[in-house]
Amino acid sequence: MKKFKIFSLLFVGIVIAYTSCKHEVPTISEIDTLPPAITVNCSTDSVYFVNTIQPLLISGCAMSRCHDAISHEEGINLSTYSGVMREVVAGNATKSELYKSMIRTDEDRMPPPPAAAFTADQLTKVRTWINQGAKNNGCSSCDSTDIKFSTAVKVIIQNKCQGCHNPASLGGGVDLSTYTAIKASAASGKLYGSVSWASGFSKMPQTVKLPDCEITQIKKWIDAGSLNN
Structure with a gap:
């Protein structure tokens, strides 16, 4: 009986500890409910997800019949931050499937031929963003007086x-x-x-x-x- 009581107390303790900690790490679905961190001024040394990476991926990858929320070819959805992060190893572009698929030169490149490959400048931005931590960030940089x-x-x-x-x-x-x-x-x-x-x-x-x-x-x-x- 004494052993049973001890076991019961340990079990209750484990349950309490689990329930008190289980929400500390958000699930993938919860990530997209968190707003991106927006800074007032853009740093020339940083690449931002909201300003550069998300539009780039939506234009070149997350389109109809490819990796959008509806088609999600091969189970990949690149229309959201959480979907992108499934293909990224934050801090390491060379190990990130997203970046590796973008720099390929064969038919498995993303976007696939005959679509044009991403430019060297665009690939550099993606690589830099990943290596900088692949943050869900953004900044205010637009100058409405620049209309060239x-x-x-x-x-x-x-x-x-x-x-x-x-x-x-x-x-x-x-x-x-x-x-x-x-x-x-x-x-x-x-x-x-x-x-x-x-x-x-x-x-x-x-x-x-x-x-x-x-x-x-x-x-x-x-x-x-x-x-x-």
């Missing part, structure tokens, strides 16, 4: 739109891979209508709307004549 094509509009579209709108992947039949094509889309009203998610236009990007500042940059560029400046 080369420093604002081209950069936004290249990182957040071209993954779905290039000659190898004409989402909606739209090509945004060149200045001429972008200008034509601007002239038709489709570019602004899509990025502003206006009624009657297809949303671009489909999952995460561009920040208001970037939409303003595109609108001002269009209003100024859509110059190749």
Whole structure:
């Protein structure tokens, strides 16, 4: 009887300890309910998930029939931070399946041929973000007074739109891979209508709307004549 009482007390103690600790580490599903850590000013030494990595992956990987929330090819969903983290070893890009699949040169590259591979600059940003800890972070960096094509509009579209709108992947039949094509889309009203998610236009990007500042940059560029400046 004495041994039974001791065992019972130990069992109760274990249960109490377990129930008091089991919520200390969030599950994968809970990670996406936590807002990203946003800093006021961007550091030139850091790469941010919200500003750079998430738009890049949504444009080039988390698209329909690939790794979005609906298709999730091979069980991979890259439309959320938690989904991305399933393919990442924080602090070590060379051991991260996400990065390894992006730098491949065969048919298993992501995105797969004939889609264009990520540029060297984009791969560097992904590698740096992972090696810096793969944080769910962001910062405020947009300058709405910068409305040049080369420093604002081209950069936004290249990182957040071209993954779905290039000659190898004409989402909606739209090509945004060149200045001429972008200008034509601007002239038709489709570019602004899509990025502003206006009624009657297809949303671009489909999952995460561009920040208001970037939409303003595109609108001002269009209003100024859509110059190749």
